[in-house]
Amino acid sequence: MPRMRARYYVDDARAMAALDADNATPPPRATGKPRWRLRWATFRKLLRVSRLGTALCGVRHRRHRRLIEIDIPYACNLQCFNCNRSCEQAPSHEGMTCEQIERFVAESIARGIRWDRIRLLGGEPTLHPELLAILSMLRAYRDEHSPSTRLEIATNGYGRRVRRVLAGLPPDVIVIDTRKTGRVQPGFRTFNVAPQDLMSYRWAD
Numbered sequence: 001m002p003r004m005r006a007r008y009y010v011d012d013a014r015a016m017a018a019l020d021a022d023n024a025t026p027p028p029r030a031t032g033k034p035r036w037r038l039r040w041a042t043f044r045k046l047l048r049v050s051r052l053g054t055a056l057c058g059v060r061h062r063r064h065r066r067l068i069e070i071d072i073p074y075a076c077n078l079q080c081f082n083c084n085r086s087c088e089q090a091p092s093h094e095g096m097t098c099e100q101i102e103r104f105v106a107e108s109i110a111r112g113i114r115w116d117r118i119r120l121l122g123g124e125p126t127l128h129p130e131l132l133a134i135l136s137m138l139r140a141y142r143d144e145h146s147p148s149t150r151l152e153i154a155t156n157g158y159g160r161r162v163r164r165v166l167a168g169l170p171p172d173v174i175v176i177d178t179r180k181t182g183r184v185q186p187g188f189r190t191f192n193v194a195p196q197d198l199m200s201y202r203w204a205d
Contacts, residue, residue, distance in 0.1 A: 049204045066116040070104075072096040072134060073123040077159050078180060084188040087123055095123070101134050105141045114146035119176075120153045126165035135173060156180040
């Protein structure tokens with residue numbers, strides 16, 4: 001039975017978890033929450049990754065060998081000023097080819113890997129000219145070798161072209177739509193800002 005497409009939004013806590021955006025703090029307008037609650041949520045996250053939090057509760061993040069994210073293009077239609085994928089700071093039109101995805105699938109099958117989740121990212125993944133062909137290969141891998149694998153695509157949902165591509169995706173592909181509306185993302189930090197350079201992470205483990 002085909003799975004229904006699921007759409008998530010920035011005011012949904014599950015979307016933040018799905019995007020692994022632990023440092024993302026949406027603006028009050030996006031969530032409707034008062035600013036003090038957002039600051040308290042940020043403080044709790046920092047406390048959890050502190051040396052004390054790690055000593056009491058164990059490490060916050062653990063490596064998972066069955067989850068994979070693939071940046072298929074580095075191009076983006078928004079190029080946010082504080083992009084956490086460096087699309088604005090280091091723009092590139094490079095991207096994964098169908099041959100590379102085919103090799104990834106072949107290696108996964110040869111090693112007997114059954115991925116829990118395969119997530120396509122960018123840049124903006126809907127800009128990839130061979131997106132449907134890539135999804136076709138991944139769906140074939142799932143259907144024939146790993147029926148429990150979740151196929152996801154994370155998109156900014158911005159612009160007519162992106163919305164048109166999303167409307168044509170197979171219904172069994174989970175769409176994580178953050179519905180961005182501009183080029184400034186309050187919760188983003190660029191790749192060239194390391195946690196050790198931030199005072200807020202001074203006491204992190």
